Amino acid sequence: MKIVYQNIHLANSHTLAVYEANGGYQAVLKAFELGSDEVIEEVKRSGIRGRGGAGFPAGMKWSFIPKNDPRPKYLTCNADEGEPGTCKDRDIIRYDPHRLIEGMIICGFAVGIQQAYIYIRGEFYRETERLQAAIDEAYAKGYLGDNIFGRKIRFHLAIHRGGGAYVCGEETGLIESLEGKKGQPRLKPPFPANIGLYGCPTVINNVETLASIPSIIERGGAWYGALGVPKSSGTKIFSVSGHVNRPGNYEVELGIPMKTLLEEHAGGVRGGWGNLKGVIPGGSSSPILSAEVCATITMDYDAMAKAGTMLGSGAVIVLDKSVCIVRAVARLSRFYRHESCGQCTPCREGTGWLAQIMTRMEAGHGTLEDIDLLSDICNNISGKTICALGDAAVGPVMGALRAFKEEFIYHVEHGRCMAG
Amino acid sequence: MATVIIDGKEIDVKAGTTIMEAAKLLDIYIPHFCYHPKLPIAGNCRMCLVEVEKMPKPVISCAMPVNDGMVVKTDSEMVRTARKGVMEFLLINHPLDCPVCDQGGECSLQDLAMKYGPDRSRFHDHKRHVPNYDLGPIIETEMNRCIHCTRCIRFSEDVSGVEQMGAVYRGDHMQVGPFVESRLDSELTGNLAELCPVGALNFKPFHFQARGWELKHADGICSHCSVGCHTRMDHLDGRILRVMSRSWNEGNETWLCDKGRFALDGLANERLTAPMVRASQGGELKKVSWPEALDQAAKILKSVKPEEVAGLASDAVQGGEELFAFQDLMRNVLGSGHIDHRLRQRDFSADELPLTRADLLMNTPLASLNGADAIVLVGFDPRFETPILNIRLRRATQAGARVVSVGARKLNTNLLNVTEVVVAPGGEVARLNAALQALDHDEACAEDPVAALLKGAKKPVLLLGEGANVHPEAEALRRVSVALLDKVGGIGPNWNGYNRVAARANAAAAQDLGVVPHRGAGYTRLERMGMNASQILEAAASGQVKVLFLLGVDPLDEALDRDLARRALSKARVIYLGAFYGSAAQKAEVVLAGLAPGERPMTLTNGEGRVQRSARAVNGPLEAKEDWRILRALSDRFAAPLGYNDLEALRKKMAASDHRYDLSRLGPGESAMACDHSPVTRGLPVTVSAAAESGAAMQLLMVSSFYRDDPVAARSKVMGQLARDGRLRIHPDDASGLAIVQDGLVRVLSGERKIEVRADLDRRVPHGVVIGDLGRGENATRELGDYSNGYPRVSLVALPG
Ligand SMILES: Cc1cc2nc3c(=O)[nH]c(=O)nc-3n(C[C@H](O)[C@H](O)[C@H](O)COP(=O)(O)O)c2cc1C
Ligand code: SF4
Ligand code: SF4
């Protein structure tokens, strides 16, 4: 079942002509007919949850924007795609930018927004060019601008390129960056729905979330809600990377068994299922699952939470038995140390400490006390920071300690890796 | 309202109150680093985490608003664990060099580490190293100790409006400091060190001077401007080493300006340590005993007729006690009515009128200035006359108030929404009168920036500053200001926006206690008016006044016309009572060594007319005496001595002449009322003289040098480093026409007088005007000033070299 990626196999799928030839820009017209409240209802009915990582229901988020507020409102599309392992938004932007634009127009109409931004990661240079070209096409056609689709509706859209900071993918860090400041997340509350960009009510959604909207409106929230499993409705794109035979982006219904995803869609684990060591299921910050768990788990929000990890951004990183877990975690810890904005104490000091210990451990200079220390540090960061980057940094370490503690002990005792 | 339960105690608070503030009301202390009651919330240190029932994670109490029915635990297992974790994180990269840290003993990190810190470090990796910066004469940095609380950054951005501090880099490489290394360009830099919870930002002048726990403390009132900030004087072994702020919500909140904090090293320079007498005219001053000195002073005073004696007093360093005793002595013991403190004032025409206290002081309490919605500054540079008052105005502008500044120069301001109306020197009266007329006509009103601002304002304020108070037509300017404000309803029982802001710390006490020729203490009318400051100097120079009795004032530094002051001092016999050896003591026949602020209890009345008491912190020089006791002892040598033998009795006398000085009526912890005075006099006719014609020559405007403008500050080395005085400021365009270059030597001629001075090219100086300062030293531009000629026309010649 393909929704977001339904067109990407077509030649010139990124152009307005191909998008329209395949039914594009019809949902927005339907949205105008439905009226703004009903559009929000449809999105609520679909049950779609945010695809950026946190999984917050999109319809609910839109309905939080205060009505009858004199301030302007903003829509910001999060195209920062910074979570290691994630590359799904990129293909939407490259191959079907108009789907995103249409989704944004619908959101803008539903919430009463006249100005929207796409915050795109700086490294997406070609992607920005293509997105800009699509926006230009939409402006030329009158789909964006002061009187879109010939109606008295105003909707403007502009791209802002980020500077490559992971933390600018965090919604309030993104807002700060968009405002021209250093990308440091804000305290919440207040939430962006009330005080967001330039102090005004702001909707922030991920690219995939917004690109799902046209189909939801076109075919109805109930239709979408019936896909997938309860509380994890619809389809989700999984960026499968690592030791599989056919890494890539796969859009499947939520709730699919992980094994099916890896074996049937991604060409199977390198060297066979028996060679699987573990899977990081939802981007680098989600705790790793052992092969044993992977054999039975399904790809949906609840199952992941129950297993002590998360669906996150849908980046499935597959590790086979050649992988040294300690080394992999050390690498990720250095990433989080580098990407911490430095604002709040536990994350600033804790990520640096974790990275130093992990690096030492990897080099064979760890002690058994360090293993306890690692989990203490994780506990002292977790849930005590301004933004979720602190928790994200803790994820890989905690997950590895839970699933692969013996590898840490082996490292300490032998000064080298089990995997050779 | 919301009812919350914190640690089992219930309290009702306003909705929106944070848990931290609610806990404070319950006297529950929640440890914190980044929270500061007067700064925007940052929530970054995470030390203040508390447990809230029904919330899965601990929340930061400094930012979390209370909800009705919220149950908070500030000392649960969850909270203690969280705090321990934060403490450990803060310490891993901290150098822990407490033994050599100025903050040691007064450090939040040290204190909280005692309670929550581990006794042994689990950190065995690499500690961070951060570079230090040279931030100028006030702040010493040791950035390794920084805990990234961003208080300094928030202060710089929010309060001082100078965005020089920031954080660069990320993660554990984050560094707090100036974006570009340079001295901090602010009058409020000392607050950074006071705010910094650790020893990262320290006071340079106090660096390595003492350990915090050795210091003794005395509650002071700052005597460097008319705000009257509350200070704590920290002293050791008879020396004041450091001045800290005392929290005072109605005034300085928790801030002090750099002058108030760091001018104190001036207290130790050029001090008079013992009474001295000059044996013969032109002879040397010799140390003598007190009885000898007083006898000699009495002899001089008795050798002339009472009306041949005149007294001048300082309103900057003298307390209300001395000021009261001085006028008491002059009038009632010596029988002379010639007494004044207004050596800078040019226009004394208002002395003829029964002006009230309200006409002469502020009527909007400092604490209410934040609420103003329209601000008119007349000849007022609030940032460099009364910096802490300026913070209030800045707060108002942050909340949306607009400002129009009317004056002869552009300001270096940190207020927002400012329109500068620059007039030719002296043109303020005409300008405001035009605004007054414009208020009657909608069209004209829209075009006149002052009228447009005031019209429709709900809480307008108008502040007259030094430029207005020393104006040649000061009274006309004052009246037109009153009329203007009155017309828009700005002078009423509920809101009174008329403010005359004196530059000097105790000018209000001098007014109240009768150190003026036309009124006695407590605004009593006199049968006969004495001579004012300018007349006294003229009379002394001409020989009509034969003895000048100077209380703490050095006319060569203080008077507008230095040449006249010099002639007066060389002609008359001079008795000088004061703490400092300056040009007045050099000329005096008798020198009576008094004390300086901090060395004696003193009453200071601030610009709001609030009567405040500053304690004694240290003893002065061994043989120097409390000034009023010297006056009292001197009076013993006359027929009717002063009627008080101790401080209590003197203060009773002061209170009897002005009830506002009766502080016994105040309860403990209460401070005297601000703006405790009758209404402003309204309806006085407004007069506008013909506008001065602009001629070919440049006009000289003289302004005081903020950092050097009182006897203590003038002697402070630290202030010397901050001040940019001693130069003639000129617009670059005017300069280039005259071949004057930056730092080049210029001869300035005005009639007979001439000086040579270096030039400072400054775009803020209006065309056709040069700005000099009322500085000290030999070639000060004040050599060119006189009382009658408001803004002298000068010609400039560029000199080689
Ligand atoms: C450290 C951090 C990085 C994040 N990076 C991204 C990102 O690159 N892209 C994204 O869509 N969401 C990212 N998020 C999630 C956003 O904060 C936010 O939840 C999301 O954009 C909301 O959109 P959604 O509801 O449509 O998922 C990140 C969150 C954190 C804490
Ligand atoms: S958790 Fe890390 S990234 Fe987030 S605000 Fe704190 S320091 Fe910055
Ligand atoms: S220098 Fe001091 S005030 Fe500034 S961030 Fe560091 S610890 Fe805080």
Ligand code: SF4
């Ligand atoms: S503002 Fe005035 S009273 Fe306050 S500290 Fe500065 S000089 Fe002293």
Ligand code: FES
């Ligand atoms: S005091 Fe609350 S986070 Fe610092």
